[in-house]
Every structure is written in C-alpha cells, then in structure tokens.
Amino acid sequence: xxxxxxxxxxxxxxxxxxxxxxxxxxxxxxxxxxxxxxxxxxxxxxxxxxxxxxxxxxxxxxxxxxxxxxxxxxxxxxxxxxxxxxxxxxxxxxxxxxxxxxxxxxxxxxxxxxxxxxxxxxxxxxxxxxxxxxxxxxxxxxxxxxxxxxxxxxxxxxxxxxxxxxxxxxxx
Numbered sequence: 730x731x732x733x734x735x736x737x738x739x740x741x742x743x744x745x746x747x748x749x750x751x752x753x754x755x756x757x758x759x760x761x762x763x764x765x766x767x768x769x770x771x772x773x774x775x776x777x778x779x780x781x782x783x784x785x786x787x788x789x790x791x792x793x794x795x796x797x798x799x800x801x802x803x804x805x806x807x808x809x810x811x812x813x814x815x816x817x818x819x820x821x822x823x824x825x826x827x828x829x830x831x832x833x834x835x836x837x838x839x840x841x842x843x844x845x846x847x848x849x850x851x852x853x854x855x856x857x858x859x860x861x862x863x864x865x866x867x868x869x870x871x872x873x874x875x876x877x878x879x880x881x882x883x884x885x886x887x888x889x890x891x892x893x894x895x896x897x898x899x900x901x
Contacts, residue, residue: 794898800879801896807855807881809833809870810891811862816847818872819855821893830875831856835868835885848875864888 743749805823809816818833825831830848837843843863849856862868867887872894873880883894 796873796877796880797882797897800881801898803879805879805881806893806895807872808891808893809872809883809885811864811885812890814861815857815859816862817852817855817857818849826874827851832873832875833858834871834873835862836871838867838869864890868892870894 800823803823805825806821807825808819808821810819816833818831833845833847833849835845835847845860845862847858847860849858862885864885865887868885870883870885870892871880872882880897881894882897883892885892
C-alpha cells in the first residue's frame with residue numbers, strides 16, 4: 730500500500746503525515762535559510778573594516794608596517810579624549826613635530842559610512858578637532874601626520890571618553 734492510500738485509508742490528509750514534513754519541510758527550510766544568509770551578506774556590502782592599504786596575493790594579505798615601526802622607534806604615544814563637541818589629543822611620550830599637521834582617523838568597526846577623518850589643530854597643550862563622537866559603540870582610532878610617515882593606534886571602547894594610542898608593533 731502506498732503512503733497516499735494509507736493516509737486516505739486512515740482518513741487523514743497528506744499534510745498531517747509527519748513523513749511529508751521531513752521529506753519536504755526540512756529541505757525547504759534550508760533553502761529559505763540559505764537565501765536569507767545571501768541577502769544578509771549582500772546588504773553588508775563586504776567592505777573591509779581595515780583602513781590600511783592591503784595587498785592580497787592568493788590567500789595571503791600583507792600591509793606596510795613601516796609607519797608603525799617608525800612610530801615605535803620614536804617611542805610615540807598619546808591620549809585621545811572625547812568631549813561633547815570636540816576631541817583632544819595629548820602627547821605622552823616621544824617627540825611629535827608641533828608644526829606638522831596631524832590627522833585623527835576614527836573608524837567604525839563595521840560601518841565605513843560612519844568613519845571620521847579629523848584634521849587636528851595645534852593648541853597650547855596638544856591638538857584638538859571639532860566633532861561630536863557617538864560613544865555608544867567602539868571606535869578604532871589612528872593618528873598619523875598628513876604625510877603618513879608614522880602612525881599610532883588605539884581603540885576607544887564603548888561608553889568611554891579616552892583611549893591610549895601607541896605603535897601597533899614593538900620596538901625591534
């Protein structure tokens with residue numbers, strides 16, 4: 730006796746048979762989930778959250794660490810503080826050229842549209858830039874001169890107002 734005739738003989742419609750749900754329901758659910766994942770991936774845009782110039786060869790990614798090494802040799806470090814309407818940068822260690830223009834780049838961990846590039850103005854105690862920073866999420870922070878000769882980095886954690894910036898590599 731076939732499944733259909735068994736179902737009819739018992740007086741139940743086919744959709745009330747558990748075997749029908751296993752045979753048709755599980756593959757259909759996996760197709761719907763797969764389409765949902767593809768839609769999510771396409772909406773994310775596939776943008777890389779790294780702001781460095783990265784060269785990709787095969788499965789290897791490389792970037793120039795020269796600016797980080799130069800900052801480590803100069804022993805540069807600084808503190809960036811977020812105020813309600815501006816950011817302040819204070820040099821901690823190393824010798825910063827006071828006449829060179831500095832740029833503070835704040836990158837959102839996942840949304841490149843929210844990234845900020847802030848040219849800093851020299852003050853008597855450090856540098857400053859007008860900006861309203863949303864501290865409800867983390868920020869990746871990078872400081873470099875306009876010529877990108879060196880760079881120091883840090884991370885501003887969610888709901889905090891200050892971060893230490895230092896070279897990404899040790900003095901070697």
